[in-house]
Amino acid sequence: GAVVSQHPSWVICKSGTSVKIECRSLDFQATTMFWYRQFPKQSLMLMATSNEGSKATYEQGVEKDKFLINHASLTLSTLTVTSAHPEDSSFYICSARDDRTGGLTEAFFGQGTRLTVV
Amino acid sequence: SQQGEEDPQALSIQEGENATMNCSYKTSINNLQWYRQNSGRGLVHLILIRSNEREKHSGRLRVTLDTSKKSSSLLITASRAADTASYFCATFNQAGTALIFGKGTTLSVSS
Numbered sequence: 001g002a003v004v005s006q007h008p009s010w011v012i013c014k015s016g017t018s019v020k021i022e023c024r025s026l027d028f029q030a031t032t033m034f035w036y037r038q039f040p041k042q043s044l045m046l047m048a049t050s051n052e053g054s055k056a057t058y059e060q061g062v063e064k065d066k067f068l069i070n071h072a073s074l075t076l077s078t079l080t081v082t083s084a085h086p087e088d089s090s091f092y093i094c095s096a097r098d099d100r101t102g103g104l105t106e107a108f109f110g111q112g113t114r115l116t117v118v
Numbered sequence: 119s120q121q122g123e124e125d126p127q128a129l130s131i132q133e134g135e136n137a138t139m140n141c142s143y144k145t146s147i148n149n150l151q152w153y154r155q156n157s158g159r160g161l162v163h164l165i166l167i168r169s170n171e172r173e174k175h176s177g178r179l180r181v182t183l184d185t186s187k188k189s190s191s192l193l194i195t196a197s198r199a200a201d202t203a204s205y206f207c208a209t210f211n212q213a214g215t216a217l218i219f220g221k222g223t224t225l226s227v228s229s
Contacts, residue, residue, distance in 0.1 A: 109162070
């Protein structure tokens with residue numbers, strides 16, 4: 001099946017620093033990728049839709065200047081958490097759908113990144 | 119934004135028993151999907167049911183969809199300890215781009 005690789009799987013950073021998380025589709029192209037955030041024992045909350053070659057679309061309440069998204073190629077999207085604070089500590093998950101299937105099909109998920117800001 | 123509710127929030131059963139999880143959603147849908155998440159991991163797609171389907175099977179999984187009630191159920195038969203995970207239903211947002219997830223059911227299967 002299709003594979004989405006997310007890196008790193010965990011990261012600890014100091015307050016005020018920035019952290020970059022990568023999401024790669026390994027065996028398919030994805031014009032659109034999605035970033036979610038998940039707090040402990042809660043569901044996934046959509047943060048933004050990442051579009052290759054254009055600006056990301058952010059969900060209401062998500063600060064675009066804090067969560068920078070770059071979708072530089074058809075297989076790579078990055079999420080940068082800028083000036084991280086302890087409240088940004090969370091589990092971040094990316095997902096993508098195969099461009100070849102198109103339409104409303106299943107999504108493939110990365111393994112997630114556990115961010116801890118100290 | 120959350121698509122809807124799932125119940126129960128948590129379910130504990132013994133191996134061999136069946137587990138039923140329910141999901142309700144708010145908007146009209148093209149399809150509804152179920153995903154599984156092991157603790158601290160990404161999600162794995164289990165099954166997709168289209169709006170014109172009422173029931174679908176995949177191995178030990180059985181999914182039903184009632185569009186008139188805007189609800190779906192996931193049945194796992196003859197559960198195993200390895201089925202211990204969180205299960206989420208998901209539907210597409212109004213733009214038809216991103217999946218929106220329900221609150222999930224945490225299933226614990228003890229041997």
